[in-house]
Amino acid sequence: MYIDQKVYKAQSINIKGKLFHFDTPKIMGIINLSHDSFYENDSETSVKDILVKIQFFIENGAEIIDIGGVSTKPGSRLPNIKEETNRVIPIIKKIRAKFPNIIISVDTVRSSVASEAILSGADIINDVSGGYGDKKMFETLKKYRCPYILTHNIKKSINNDKLESESVIKEVIRFFSKKIKELKSYGVYDIIIDPGFGFSKSLEQNYELINYFEMLHVLHTPILVGISRKSMIYDTIKAKPNDSLIGTSIMHSFLISRNASVFRVHDVKEMKEVKMLWKASYY
Secondary structure (H helix, E strand, C coil), X not given: CCCCCCCCCCCCEEECCEEECCCCCEEEEEEECCCCCCCXXXXXXXXXXXXXXXXXXXXXXXXXXXXXXXXXCCCCCCCXXXXXXXXXXXXXXXXXXXXXXXXXXXXXXXXXXXXXXXXXXXXXXXXXXXXXXXXXXXXXXXXXXXXXXXXXXXXXXXXXXXXXXXXXXXXXXHHHHHHHHHHHHCCCCXXXXXXXXXXXXXXXXXXXXXXXXXXXXXXXXXXXXXXXXXXXXXXXCCCCHHHCHHHHHHHHHHHHCCCCCEEEECCHHHHXXXXXXXXXXXX
């Protein structure tokens, strides 16, 4: 089915007084500083090598770098605030000094970590708890006028329970409508939504979201996709995370044709190739 690429005009967000446009899909490269990641992590990598990796990301089209110090795989537990802070803040400062123009996103559910990250040079807060993890998070966003990635999740836990709903897409749209309204009441208007693939959802529910992905455009916000090497891919193809790059690229190809705005990926070069082929096909 042909999809008119101009049907859905993704909005811009304001990052520190400058408009960041989603006229083409953006690549977000992952730097994972948790010791308990389901896939590749940089917790034991030297700062020098992390900066080399980020340079490679930038050279291959990444416009956003996502820094996280906490694992959110099913069954994982949050480290204490001090440990999370010690993992992410020093590297944020190093990245900001080395790459003054790159956009830095911080993957955290804690307002105190978010606040310190912003003061250290971060631009966006990526909260996978859906705003449920810390009741002070929205106040922090308001204080710093910081863009926010709002992920669909459930109130009970970050990723240890399953969503109970007859229609996942309807539940996700209801959630976003409510949360976006709440964020706007705080004066937070620069919002990216993430449907939360893999977060508190069964395999079937994840693929329902894939099937009805285009319905998310009724919310008129940029949409982030975070499926890179996740279990919804490697379980389906009966593989391991290390062997799921092709499956990941295929799903990225499908979702880029459905006008996803941001792709959070481990494999930046390969995502660049997906984007290049998409552009050659539609433009």
